[in-house]
Amino acid sequence: MALYFTSINSGSNGNCYYIGNDQEAVLVDIGLTCKEVETRMNRLGLPLSRIKAIFISHEHSDHIKGLAVFAKKYKLPVYISPATLKKSRLLLDADNTFSLGHQQHIQIGSLKIAAFSKFHDAADPYSFTVECNEVRVGVFTDIGSVCDRLITHFKNCHAAFLEANYDVQMLENGKYPYFLKRRITSGHGHLSNAQALELFINHKAPYMSHLLLSHLSKDNNDATLVESLFKNVAGETFIKVASRYEETELYYVSDSRNTPETYSFDPSLYQPEQLNLF
Numbered sequence: 001m002a003l004y005f006t007s008i009n010s011g012s013n014g015n016c017y018y019i020g021n022d023q024e025a026v027l028v029d030i031g032l033t034c035k036e037v038e039t040r041m042n043r044l045g046l047p048l049s050r051i052k053a054i055f056i057s058h059e060h061s062d063h064i065k066g067l068a069v070f071a072k073k074y075k076l077p078v079y080i081s082p083a084t085l086k087k088s089r090l091l092l093d094a095d096n097t098f099s100l101g102h103q104q105h106i107q108i109g110s111l112k113i114a115a116f117s118k119f120h121d122a123a124d125p126y127s128f129t130v131e132c133n134e135v136r137v138g139v140f141t142d143i144g145s146v147c148d149r150l151i152t153h154f155k156n157c158h159a160a161f162l163e164a165n166y167d168v169q170m171l172e173n174g175k176y177p178y179f180l181k182r183r184i185t186s187g188h189g190h191l192s193n194a195q196a197l198e199l200f201i202n203h204k205a206p207y208m209s210h211l212l213l214s215h216l217s218k219d220n221n222d223a224t225l226v227e228s229l230f231k232n233v234a235g236e237t238f239i240k241v242a243s244r245y246e247e248t249e250l251y252y253v254s255d256s257r258n259t260p261e262t263y264s265f266d267p268s269l270y271q272p273e274q275l276n277l278f
Contacts, residue, residue: 001110002252003135005159008032008040010141010214011244015063017161019130019137024052024109028128028139029063034070040247048074053108055100055115056080057142058122059088068092079106079115083124100126116153119144121188129153135253138162141215144188146199155203158253159210161242162200164230165190166220174220190215193226201233210251214242 001021008016014031018041025046030037041048054076057063068090071078078092081100085092098106102117112131117124120142127150129138138153138160154160171181171192183189191199200211211234213226223241230239242248 001133002254003130003132003137003158004250004252005130005137005161005210005212006044006046006250007161007212007214007242007248008037009244009247010161010212010242011216011218012062013218013244014065015141015215016066017139018046018051019111019139020050021110021132023050024111025050026053026055026108026111026113026130027051028055028130029057030054030066030070031062031064032066034066034073037066037070044247044250046250051076052111053077053079053106053113055113055126055128056084056088057127057139058120058125059084060122060142063142064088064090071096079113081124081126084122087123102126114153116149118142118150119147119188121183121186127153129157137253143191144186146191146195151199151203154199155205157205158207159212159251160208161212161214162196163191163215164193164196164213164221164226165215166217167193167222167225170222171217171220176219184220190217193221193229197229197233200230204237208237209253210238210240212240212242212248212251216241216244218244 003021005019008018009032015029016032016037017028018025054071077096077098079098079100100115104115106113110132114129115126118127127140129136136157138157141163143163227241
């Protein structure tokens with residue numbers, strides 16, 4: 001069974017990531033409006049009924065903007081840490097809100113979601129991996145520094161959303177005020193291109209098929225630059241920058257136990273029944 005994934009949006013203007021198989025899926029963060037998430041999923045041909053749960057990384061508005069409306073409309077369980085929920089000040093259905101903690105594992109149908117803590121300037125922030133039939137996709141964004149936990153999870157992923165937020169020189173020479181530059185580079189802010197690249201070079205699995213570079217800064221990075229940096233060392237790994245303006249294509253990785261090959265595709269070029277997507 002394949003594991004499908006797409007970035008609904010990635011950037012300081014809103015973050016939302018879709019990961020699932022052909023029966024169920026989860027969303028990591030909903031930083032766009034409910035209507036916009038619906039629109040983009042419809043464009044991808046992804047039925048909203050397939051979403052079975054929402055996982056929230058932290059309380060910053062670009063990760064929770066559409067959460068309350070979306071969760072209420074579709075009666076979806078929300079997994080969020082108590083500290084994040086308190087800081088967010090969101091009013092969620094208490095009967096359908098579940099606590100999230102470090103090194104917690106949650107089963108959603110045949111999907112296994114692992115949560116682990118990360119360095120970021122939020123109340124209680126988390127990264128996630130989603131697994132099905134031993135295929136794993138990671139969501140590693142809004143991270144101030146690389147730690148052993150991140151390395152352990154990253155090196156076991158077949159595909160990942162990895163933050164490459166800023167180019168060091170662009171940030172230093174840019175228009176941001178000093179305090180904001182220091183916040184970004186503090187170790188609890190965001191990963192630079194260089195930090196993300198080092199993680200990729202030193203710890204990517206030989207079977208990693210897709211890397212979606214995520215949460216790029218609008219002012220302190222350049223998509224062409226960072227994509228080139230990674231493609232130069234990517235080997236067989238497919239590299240794509242996740243846009244801050246639109247959804248990416250829908251990608252998938254096949255069950256590693258039965259079909260070791262991996263694929264990516266443009267939804268406009270396939271018949272759904274051929275890929276057993278619906």
